[in-house]
Amino acid sequence: MSTLAQIPVCVEPVTVSHGEATVGGGIGAILTEIAERLERLARTGEPGAIDLRSLPISPADRAQLLQALGTGEVDARVQANGESRIRETAVHGVWWTQHRDLDGALLASLIEIARIPDILIVGADDLLRGASRLRASLSFPSAAQGESPHGTT
C-alpha cells in the first residue's frame, strides 16, 4: 500500500472526464437549444446567448461542445480594456465570444446566437462623436483653439 506521502495532494477540482466518442448528454441538449434559438432569430430577429461558464458541465464537455460547433470564417480581436476574441463557428449566426481583462483573466465566455455580436456594432452616439472628431482633425492646422477633441456638448 503506497505510503501517505506518495499520494499526490489533489488541488484541482476532480473533473469527471467523459469518453471521447460519445457526445455527453448535456451537449446534445445545448446544441438543440442553439438550433431552436437560430430558428427564433430567423423568425423574430430576437438574438440569444448561452453563458458557457455557468453551465454545469465539465471542461471536457465544454471542449467537445466547441469542437461540435466547429470554426467559421470570421475571427475578430477587439482591443478594449483587454482583448476580446469573437470567432464565428461553422454554423453561421452562432458566435463564440471570449472577453479577457488587461492581464488576460477570462471575464466571460459566451455562445452568441445573433446576426452580429453586439460588441462589434458601433453605437449610434459613437457615430456622431466620431464625425465631430474627424471634422475637428480636418481643421486642425487653422482652428487650433485648443478645444479638446471631445468637447462637452
Add this chain to the structure above:
Amino acid sequence: MNRSSVEFHANLAADEVALGERERVAGAMRAFTREIGALSALRLESCVHCGMCADACHFYIATEDPQYTPVLKVEPFKQAFKREAGAFAPFFRWFALKRRVTADELERWQHLLFDSCNMCGRCSLICPMGIDVAELIEQARRGLFEAGLAPKELYEKAAHQRRTGQPEASSEPYRDRLLAIGWQFKVEMPLDKPQAEVMLTVPRTDIEHYPAAVAALARVMAHLKADCTFRSDGLIAENYGYYAGGRDWQREISLRLIDQALACKAKVLIVPECGHAYSALRWEAAELIGKPLPFKVRHVTEFLAEALADGRLKLRSADLGVTAFHDPCQLVRKGGVTSAPRQLLHAMGVKPRETTRHVGFNVCCGGGGGVLDIERAAPLRYRVVEEKFHEIDGTGARTFLTSCSDCRRTFDDGKQRFNWQQTPRSLLELVAEHLQGG
C-alpha cells in the same frame, strides 16, 4: 347506573344472578389483581396490536369476525393491570387513559372469554412477541368468575364437582358404574386398595359415554401387572374449576385427587384420555396448593410409552390404513405430551399422517375449554368443528384417532350434524386391543 342483576341477559347460574353491579366489578378486580405478577405484566406490556393471533384462532378463521381476536379477550384484564399495577398506573387513573372496567363490559366479555375460546393455545404459538395469550385468557376467565359471570353450565358443574367430586349427579354412584363396566367387559377393576403404586382416574365422559375406554385402561394396567387402584373418592379426572375460571374451586377439586393419592401412597397418578385434566393436575395443581406434588402425574399415553420404552409393554401391529391422529390441544400445547401417542402408534406399526408440518400446530376440535358444555355456544362451535373436519379430511385418512374424551364427544356431536364419515376412536382402546400376549 346500577342495573339490577335480573336485567343481566348473560347466561348465569342462580348464585351468579344475585350479584349487584358494584360487587361484580369488585370481584373482577380482586381476581385480576391477584393474577398480576411479573410474568403477566411482561406479557400485557408486550402486545403491539399486530393482530396476528387472530390468524391462528379457529374461531376467527371460521367466522372472520374481528371481535374474536384472541388478545382482545384479555382487554379487561389489561385495563385492570394498567390502572392498578402498571408503571404509570396513577396517570392512567387520573387522566382516564384506560377506563375503569364496568359490569356491562365484563358481561359482554363472557361471550368472548367462554363461548368463543377453547384456551387451546394456538394464538400463543403465533404471537411474534412470545406472549402466552391462552394463559392470559385463563387468568382473565378468573376475573369473570369472581364477577359472577361464568357461564351457567360451567359454574353449576364446577360447584357440584367441588361438593361431590363429580360435575353432575348420576343415576348411580360412579364407583358402582365402574364395577359394572368391569363385569360387562370382564376386566378386573381394582377399587379403593389401601395402598398402590399407581392411582388411576377416569374421565366422567368415558364413564357416561365411552365405557370401553375405561375397560381398556383397566385391561392395559392388568396386562402390565401394575400395582394400581381406582379411588372412589378421587375417581373423576376432569376439573370444571379450571373451565369456569374458579381458581379456588379448581384447587379444591384437584386437592380431592391429591388427598386420595396421598391416602394410598401412590407414586404415580394416571390421568386418563383427557386434555385439560392433565395440564390442570400436572402444571397447575402444585402452583395452586403452593407446594410440589409428592407423586408424579402422567397421562396414560405417557405411562404406556414409558412402559413401551423399558420393554414391559409389547404391542402387536395394527392394520389401519391411512390414519390421522388429532393431538388434543390441552394435551399437546398446554400439557406438552407430544411424542408419547406417536411412540405408541409407531409401536403398532401405524404411521399417522400429520395434519401440520410441526406437531402441536393442529387446529383445535372446538369443544375444549368447557365450550362443549355451553348450549349457547353450540352454533359457533359447529362452525369451528367444520374447520377441523376439513383439516382431517385433508389428510385423506381412513382411521381417525384421538386421546381425549371431550374431543371425541365434540367430534361425535359434530359427526351427527355434518354426517361426517370418520368416527373418532380412542388410542387407549386401540392399544388395549393390540396387547402382545394379552
Add this chain to the structure above:
Amino acid sequence: MARLELEPTIGELLDRQGVSRRSFFKYCTAMASLLALPPLAARAMAEQLLAARRPSVIYLSFQECTGCLESLTRSFAPTIENLIFNVVSLDYDDTLMAAAGAQAEQAREQAMRANYGKYLLVVDGAVPTGDGGVYHCAAGRTGLDILATCAKGAAAIVCVGTCASFGGLPSADPNPTDARAISTLVPGKPVVNVSGCPPIPEVIAGTLLQYVTSGRVPDLDEHLRPTVFFGNSIHDRCYRRPFYDQGKFAKTFDDAGARNGWCLYELGCKGPTTYNACATVKWNNAVSFPIQSGHPCLGCAEPDFWDHGSFYSPIPSPRWGKAGEVSPAQAGAIAAGAAVAGAAIGVGSVLLGRRRIARRQQEPKSQSDKGNEE
C-alpha cells in the same frame, strides 16, 4: 461651459476618461455573468448604467475588523477603483477617504444633505447597544446615534459582513457589549444583508452594482440576503459532493482521504447548513475556496456561527450546553444517573402497585365462598 455643473451620468464619466463603449459593454457582460443574470441582460444593464447617476454611498464602520473593507478592495470584477469612480460615488468612508476629523464628518453631512432620501448607506460591523451604546463612540457620538441619523435619510441599507448582518463576532456568547445586528436597529428601512466573514469581494461589489443598475433591493431570502448569491448551500454546489454521496470521507486532516480531496463532512464541514456563493464564485478571482483548499467550511455566512460549537465537530454531533460536544463518558454518566432515578421511581411505582393489589384482595366476600351455602 456655462451650464450648471450637473452630476455627470456614468456614461459621461466613462467618456471623459476615454473608456470606449465596447470596453464598458464588455465590463457589463462580465458583471451579468457574475450575477448569473441572462447574458443578454448585459445590454440592458449597460444602457441603464450609462444613463444612471452614480448614487452617493455613505460607508459607516462600527464594531468591525475592517476585514469586509479589505475584502471589498480585493474585488476583481468590478475592481474597487472601477467601482468607486464609475459606479458609485463613495462620499464617506473613514478608512478610504483622505480627509479626517471634522472635515470628514462635514463631508458626510454635506453628502447626506445633498442626497437626502437617495443615498445608499453601507454599514460594516455590529452596533453595541449595551449601557446606551457607549462601547462605540466616534466624533463624540455613540454608534447608535450615528447609525440612527445616517439611516434616516438612506434609500436603503446594505449590511456588509456577518457582524452587520447578524451581530457576528461582537455578539458571540457572552456578547459583553450587547452588540446587535443592524437590521434590528433600523426598523422600516429596506435592508440587504451581505453576510460572510468576510463576504466574497465580488458578492459585495455585485450586490452594490445590482442595486445601482436596478435601483431597487434585490430578491432576498429569510435572512434578507440576496438570493442570487445566498440561494444555494455550499454543500449543494460543492465539487466534492460526489464523494459525500459515495460515502468517501476524510477522517483526519492528513489521511489518504484528505489527500485525495474527499468530503470533509466528518471534519466538521458546515457546508450543508451554510448558504453562500463560495463554491461557485470562489475567492481571489475564482482561484479557490476553503473546502477546495482542504479546510472544512465554518459556516461564516450564517447567524451565530461562532456559537455552533467547534469548527471541527461534525454537524450531527450532539452538543450539550456550553460544555461543547458530548463525550461518551459524559453521556454514560447522565444515562447512569437517569437509570438510577428511573429505577428509584420504578421501585416506588411497583410498591404503590403492590399496595393497590393487596387492597383489592380485601374487597367484599369472594364469590367462591358463596358456593358453600347449600
Add this chain to the structure above:
Amino acid sequence: MDLVDFARGPALKVAFVIFFIGVVWRLVNVLLLHHRRNLSEPRRGVAESVFGGLKAMGSRSWPHPEFIKRTITGEALGYSYHIGLFIVILLFAPHIIFFGSFIGVRWPALPNGVVTIFAVITVTLFVAVLFRRLAHPVLRRLSNFDDFFSWFVVALLLVTGLMATAHVGAPYPTILGLHILSFDLLLIWYPFGKLMHAFYIFPTRAVDGYLLTRKGAPS
C-alpha cells in the same frame, strides 16, 4: 441558539434523560412485581429449558409454515420496514457520527445514495402499514391512540429526514433542526408507548420459550 443547536443541545439532553428514566422505570416496575415460582415437576431440565428460551428468541421471528399463508402480508410489511429502518438509522454516515459520539466508536457506512433509496422504500412501506392498520378489520378493532401516535412519531422522523437529505421544504438548518427535534420527541415518547416493545420482545420470547420447553410443549 438556532433550531439545530436547540434540538441537538438542551432538548436532546432532556429527551435523553427522560428516555432513560422512563425505560428503566417501566422495566423495573414489571420486574419487581410478584414472581410465581414453578412448583410442578418439569419435563425438561433447567439447562435445556434455558436453551429453549434462547432458541425461541430467534425462532419466534421466523413465520411458522402453518400460519404463513394468512400472515405473509403483515409479516412481510412489518419486517421490510424494520429492516429499512435499521439500515437507514445505523448505516447512514451522519447517523453514525451522531450515535457514534455517544458511545465513542464509529463504524463503516453505506453510501448516502443507497441509504436514501432505502429511506424512500421505508417511508412508502410505513405509509402502507398505516393503511393496513386502518383497513384490516382485526387491526382496526385493536388499534388505540398509542398505535397511531407511535406510528406518527416515527413517520415524522422519517419524513423530516428525507426532506433534510433532499434539501426540500425549508432551508436545510430548519429541516435538520425539525428532524433532530422529532428524534427528541421519539426519545421522550419512547418509554410511554408501544416502542417499548423493542425492550420487551426478547425477554418475553425467552420466558415463553423457557416455560414451553420446561413443559415439553412446541414453541
